Amino acid sequence: MDDNKITCPRCEGSGLCIECEGKGFIPCPDCNENISPSCKKCSGTGKIFCSPKCEVCDGKGYIDYSTTSYGGGELPKHREESVVVSIIPQRPVATFVLLVLSVLCTLCSGILFGEGNLLWYLGVFIPVLAKDGEWWRFITSMFLHGNFWHLAFNMYFLYCVGPIIEQLMGTKKYLTLYFISGILGSVLSMILMPKVASVGASGALFGLFASYFALHARFRCFPEKVMKNLYFWLGVNILFGVFMPSINMWAHVGGFISGFLFIYLFPNPDKRNFKR
Numbered sequence: 001m002d003d004n005k006i007t008c009p010r011c012e013g014s015g016l017c018i019e020c021e022g023k024g025f026i027p028c029p030d031c032n033e034n035i036s037p038s039c040k041k042c043s044g045t046g047k048i049f050c051s052p053k054c055e056v057c058d059g060k061g062y063i064d065y066s067t068t069s070y071g072g073g074e075l076p077k078h079r080e081e082s083v084v085v086s087i088i089p090q091r092p093v094a095t096f097v098l099l100v101l102s103v104l105c106t107l108c109s110g111i112l113f114g115e116g117n118l119l120w121y122l123g124v125f126i127p128v129l130a131k132d133g134e135w136w137r138f139i140t141s142m143f144l145h146g147n148f149w150h151l152a153f154n155m156y157f158l159y160c161v162g163p164i165i166e167q168l169m170g171t172k173k174y175l176t177l178y179f180i181s182g183i184l185g186s187v188l189s190m191i192l193m194p195k196v197a198s199v200g201a202s203g204a205l206f207g208l209f210a211s212y213f214a215l216h217a218r219f220r221c222f223p224e225k226v227m228k229n230l231y232f233w234l235g236v237n238i239l240f241g242v243f244m245p246s247i248n249m250w251a252h253v254g255g256f257i258s259g260f261l262f263i264y265l266f267p268n269p270d271k272r273n274f275k276r
Contacts, residue, residue, distance in 0.1 A: 008057035009168050009219040015054055015061035018170060024052040056168065094171045095162035098178065099155050102201060105143035106151050120144065126197045127190040142182040144199040154201050161208045168215065169263075177262055181207020181255040188254030196248065203251040207259025209234070214263035 007013040016022035028035070028042035035046035042048050053059030109120035125141035126134075145151035166174040185203020189196070212230055215221045222230075241249035 007219050008054055008061055009215050009221050010056040010170070011054035011061065013061045015057060015059045017050060017052055017054055020050055020052060022052045025049045092163035092166045094175055095158060095166050098162070098201075099158055102143045102145070102155060102158075103151065105140075106145045109144055111144070111146065124197050124199050125186050125189075127194045130186070130190060138183045138186050139179070141186065141199045142179075142201045142204055145201075146199055150200060154205060157205050158201065158208075161205070161212070165208050165211050168221070169211070177207055177211060177259055178204045180262055181205075181210075181259040184258040185251040185253075185255030189248055189251040192250045193248070198248045198251060200248070200251075202248065203255030203258075206237075206252045206255035207262070210256040210259035211263045214260045218264060 008015070011018055014022075020026045025047040028039060028046050028048055030041050031039050031046050035042075035044065037044035039046075054061070105119070105123070108117075109123065110117040111120050123137065123140035123144045125137045130137045145154060162174075165177070169177065182201060182204030185206065186198070189198060189203075209230075212222065212227075216227055237252065241247050241252055
């Protein structure tokens with residue numbers, strides 16, 4: 001392949017839609033094998049039609065960065081914006097669901113208005129209790145936050161980094177990445193800081209953050225200017241973790257490593273393992 005072209009990370013070079021595998025349709029999930037003429041989703045056909053081409057690369061199997069610094073010469077401003085914006089989904093449903101759930105759970109826990117309520121005490125990640133069988137704390141703690149600024153920063157971070165990864169990886173792999181990173185971040189925190197309770201989506205968010213670096217290492221998906229900005233913010237977050245004792249640095253590290261390895265080592269589950 002031309003040096004100016006990189007393999008599309010969504011379809012892995014096939015150029016085919018990962019949902020229908022190039023067939024142009026998927027079976028209606030409401031009808032299954034019993035096709036109903038009254039089904040509103042498929043209009044009685046038993047099929048939901050879609051484009052057989054990958055929506056990211058438009059069926060080419062690659063993304064052409066010939067005008068970027070990869071191919072020689074700097075990327076013009078309008079070209080750089082078109083590369084980035086073109087992979088932002090119009091409706092990043094999973095990202096907004098995670099965002100809304102985090103806000104609602106934190107508000108309902110009462111912590112923003114003073115002492116937390118029962119939801120707060122049942123949801124906080126407490127290593128001793130999680131180890132003794134209260135496994136749900138690995139998940140519930142991701143939707144709780146300690147104060148307004150903790151919530152606001154994490155949700156803004158999710159809004160910035162989530163939609164592009166959701167578009168490139170597909171909703172199912174995106175959510176798998178999110179929860180695996182959050183859970184394994186808490187596992188590392190439990191091992192290295194067994195007496196420290198914690199809340200927040202930081203482990204999961206660092207998993208999403210790491211996926212940018214893993215995707216770029218595998219497919220060279222992003223312009224160099226974007227990667228330089230990501231390296232800068234990675235350094236800033238490391239400094240915050242080192243010099244602010246209130247930050248659970250090990251949850252961040254665990255989430256980052258988990259996210260990077262999940263994306264770098266495994267093929268696209270949307271295409272191979274998560275068939276409808």
